Amino acid sequence: MVLKRAADLPERMDAIGFASPGGPDVLGLEQASMPDIGPGDVLIKVAYAGVNRPDCIQRAGHYPAPPGASQILGLEVAGEIVAVGREVPSEMIGQMIAALTPGGGYAQYCTAPWQHCLPVPADMNLKAAAALPETLFTVWHNVFERGLARDGERLLVHGGTSGIGTMAIMLAKAFDIEVIVTCGDEAKCEAARQVGADLAINYKEADFVEAVKEYTGGKGVDVVLDMVSGDYVPRNLQCLAEDGRHVTIAVLGGAKAELFMPMVMMRRLTLTGSTLRPRSDAFKAALADEIAANAWPLFTSGELAPVMDKTLPLAEAAAAHARMEAGEHIGKIVLEVDHG
Numbered sequence: 001m002v003l004k005r006a007a008d009l010p011e012r013m014d015a016i017g018f019a020s021p022g023g024p025d026v027l028g029l030e031q032a033s034m035p036d037i038g039p040g041d042v043l044i045k046v047a048y049a050g051v052n053r054p055d056c057i058q059r060a061g062h063y064p065a066p067p068g069a070s071q072i073l074g075l076e077v078a079g080e081i082v083a084v085g086r087e088v089p090s091e092m093i094g095q096m097i098a099a100l101t102p103g104g105g106y107a108q109y110c111t112a113p114w115q116h117c118l119p120v121p122a123d124m125n126l127k128a129a130a131a132l133p134e135t136l137f138t139v140w141h142n143v144f145e146r147g148l149a150r151d152g153e154r155l156l157v158h159g160g161t162s163g164i165g166t167m168a169i170m171l172a173k174a175f176d177i178e179v180i181v182t183c184g185d186e187a188k189c190e191a192a193r194q195v196g197a198d199l200a201i202n203y204k205e206a207d208f209v210e211a212v213k214e215y216t217g218g219k220g221v222d223v224v225l226d227m228v229s230g231d232y233v234p235r236n237l238q239c240l241a242e243d244g245r246h247v248t249i250a251v252l253g254g255a256k257a258e259l260f261m262p263m264v265m266m267r268r269l270t271l272t273g274s275t276l277r278p279r280s281d282a283f284k285a286a287l288a289d290e291i292a293a294n295a296w297p298l299f300t301s302g303e304l305a306p307v308m309d310k311t312l313p314l315a316e317a318a319a320a321h322a323r324m325e326a327g328e329h330i331g332k333i334v335l336e337v338d339h340g
Contacts, residue, residue, distance in 0.1 A: 021061025048130035074105020230254025248273030307331030
């Protein structure tokens with residue numbers, strides 16, 4: 001292992017923990033051991049950590065960390081690399097990066113495989129960088145790789161003002177894809193339009209299936225990015241054009257759906273989906289390479305920037321989770337750990 005200023009690294013660190021699953025109030029600041037650095041890992045002094053829906057689900061006891069991953073919450077961070085494993089290029093020490101992590105982000109120090117890191121240039125905001133990896137990796141893989149979205153097509157996204165939703169709008173528009181979203185009130189619909197959505201539907205006041213059909217002249221959309229599942233799935237299929245692709249990334253509305261399979265056959269629809277966290281390090285490294293080549297420059301250049309909701313101190317992680325679960329946020333919630 002190669003270390004930078006090894007004597008300066010503490011033996012213990014502040015981290016957010018919880019004794020047993022429950023609501024946001026189970027989260028609290030505590031002392032934890034420093035993470036072990038694997039041969040292919042970097043040790044990151046965390047400046048900011050992004051808050052994501054899977055963190056809330058894990059805290060509630062329904063999304064356990066994969067084998068070998070930190071039990072500390074947090075799937076994305078930005079900060080400085082202060083130590084590296086023996087298989088990692090030593091010149092990475094001192095670099096500012098954003099990283100997709102297998103867990104452990106809600107802490108002063110966090111490890112991540114070095115190939116899951118993206119460089120943060122000096123003129124890029126670290127807070128914004130921390131808000132990117134989880135949603136960027138998720139949207140890129142599911143919309144562009146699994147959903148095969150391409151310029152000139154139409155995309156329907158549920159939860160248009162969530163972190164995933166705002167990222168999907170921005171990326172799709174950057175690649176000349178028309179975007180339709182659903183939101184829970186008019187204020188969120190307007191926020192989605194400001195991000196770039198071509199059509200924002202208040203699903204509490206309008207049937208999104210009929211609204212999509214009317215907007216597209218009956219043709220439908222080419223890709224649906226679905227975070228709801230449950231009884232939304234058959235309705236989503238009604239929104240799809242022939243040869244359309246339905247991509248599921250969460251089941252917030254229920255794990256089961258009843259489908260009319262002749263529609264799938266006659267319209268040649270594709271149903272797929274994925275979960276990111278359990279995938280192999282090699283898969284995530286390949287995904288990071290593709291993002292670095294095709295999407296990351298849009299953010300490092302300033303052409304795109306994540307929609308930021310609220311930044312809270314690490315010690316207020318419980319409030320961050322409560323805000324996310326109440327659906328009050330528009331864009332990303334971030335925890336400030338040590339912005340230096």
